[in-house]
Amino acid sequence: MPELPEVERAARTLRKAAAGRVIERIALIHPALKRRVSAHRLRTLRGTRIAAIVRRGKHQLLELDDGRVFHVHFRMAGDWDVGRTDEPLPRHARATIDLTDGTRISLVDPRALSTVELHAVGDNPLDGLGVEPADASLTPALLIQAFARRRGPIKPVLLDQHIIAGIGNIYASEALWRAKISPAVPAAGLSRRRIQELIDEIRHVLGPAARLPGRYKDARESTRIAVYGREGKPCRRCATPIERIVQAGRSTYYCPSCQRR
């Protein structure tokens, strides 16, 4: 499920259930998660208050009141399930966060690719992460500079979280379609004007959490998927059949007619 809008929604769910509350225990169920944080370090979380929940890109940071950070990334298929400690675990529960009030938040993830980390006081959990789409510092000038070092096509570059944080495979195709930019054009060499259009469309497709405050009045405007997964179906602008190509191992969908090189 998760790209930026879905992670934003999940973080809000978590905030509602857990912000300001105290951890009873965090349990890692799946072996791949157990490998990441030792049982000993997990036990040190008991009695710690969750001061705040912060989303950055597709990352969720549970900021603990002792300064440590419990860091969760859903990867391809993670999500939160909020229940009670006396209920049976949901299907595909990979970790649980039990609170002293009896709430159990389960990390559910059929593919078990989600990751968790426990950061010590003072480390930066998001070293190298790119700019947040809603941040005013996301400007054409910034991207011109970032793109200049890239030789490859724009679409895989949009997925690079070191540049802009939070664009995933679906919305990369969607933003390029809306901006009428071919996914195959070299990132370097896009004009300032086209980059500005691309930034606007990235903010549009990623929804309210990616938009600058005070802009885009129509926050509820439909963000329905226009190209992703629509191979062979007519382009919603020009009716040309949508094509699918593979770039950097991921599917890209685009209109060969109205997305220009």
Place this chain on the structure above:
DNA sequence: CGTATCCTGACC
């Protein structure tokens, strides 16, 4: 830069 890899489930 592309490719393999981590995992599991859904679908052909």
Place this chain on the structure above:
DNA sequence: GGTCAGGATACG
């Protein structure tokens, strides 16, 4: 049985 999946990273 094979392929694909809304992610990220290690590697050649």
